[in-house]
Amino acid sequence: MTYAIGLTGGIGSGKTTIANLFATHGITIIDTDAIAHAITAPGGAAMPAIRREFGDTFVAPDGSLDRARMREAVFGDNLAKTRLEAITHPLIRTESERAAAEAEGPYLIFVVPLLVESGTWRQRVQRVLVVDCAEETQIARVMSRNHFTREQVQAIMVRQATRAQRLSAADDVIDNDVQHAPLAPQVDRLHAAYLKLAAQAQGN
Numbered sequence: 001m002t003y004a005i006g007l008t009g010g011i012g013s014g015k016t017t018i019a020n021l022f023a024t025h026g027i028t029i030i031d032t033d034a035i036a037h038a039i040t041a042p043g044g045a046a047m048p049a050i051r052r053e054f055g056d057t058f059v060a061p062d063g064s065l066d067r068a069r070m071r072e073a074v075f076g077d078n079l080a081k082t083r084l085e086a087i088t089h090p091l092i093r094t095e096s097e098r099a100a101a102e103a104e105g106p107y108l109i110f111v112v113p114l115l116v117e118s119g120t121w122r123q124r125v126q127r128v129l130v131v132d133c134a135e136e137t138q139i140a141r142v143m144s145r146n147h148f149t150r151e152q153v154q155a156i157m158v159r160q161a162t163r164a165q166r167l168s169a170a171d172d173v174i175d176n177d178v179q180h181a182p183l184a185p186q187v188d189r190l191h192a193a194y195l196k197l198a199a200q201a202q203g204n
């Protein structure tokens with residue numbers, strides 16, 4: 001099995017930005033958020049079960065998930081959230097493994113926003129790479145990217161692992177407060193380290 005890195009970080013920390021830099025080294029990126037989106041798009045693999053479990057009112061006219069409605073339904077309702085995840089998580093996992101089996105190259109990267117919160121993903125990867133930045137940086141980025149209020153961003157952040165919890169689960173950390181350290185050299189250094197680790201793992 002290909003050596004696997006799990007890339008994680010809080011909302012707006014820079015996971016996609018950093019995954020794109022690894023991709024410039026030819027590394028396969030498997031983005032679980034993109035998979036989650038694809039399986040709830042029109043004709044997506046999760047849609048029949050969502051329709052069955054939640055009803056037609058959660059399906060938009062084009063056959064995709066009515067995201068706004070579902071967000072409202074699961075917000076603060078753990079049972080509904082668990083029911084949704086019971087449908088989506090196994091499909092995301094299956095699709096991720098299918099993509100991993102096809103991946104070429106010395107190692108691959110799974111981008112998993114809630115990796116630290118998920119025991120199964122932590123077990124699946126050989127190393128956990130955390131994208132770290134100040135909470136204020138996350139808030140400013142998401143406010144500007146999504147036109148959210150500070151309160152909306154904070155409401156999402158309190159539902160995620162804390163910065164300290166993420167850092168304590170990390171094997172490697174990228175500092176994405178750009179005033180501290182530029183990104184490309186950090187990615188280059190980790191890429192070199194991962195090439196070595198993947199080669200060692202191959203030899204065992």
Ligand code: ATP
Pocket residue numbers: 009010011012013014015016017018113141142145176177178183
């Ligand atoms: P999400 O969890 O919300 O999907 P993410 O962790 O994938 O976010 P990105 O989408 O990479 O984060 O970055 C969030 C926003 O911050 C984007 O608009 C991105 O362009 C910007 N951003 C990320 N890193 C930097 C940086 N080093 N310098 C400037 N802008 C950045």
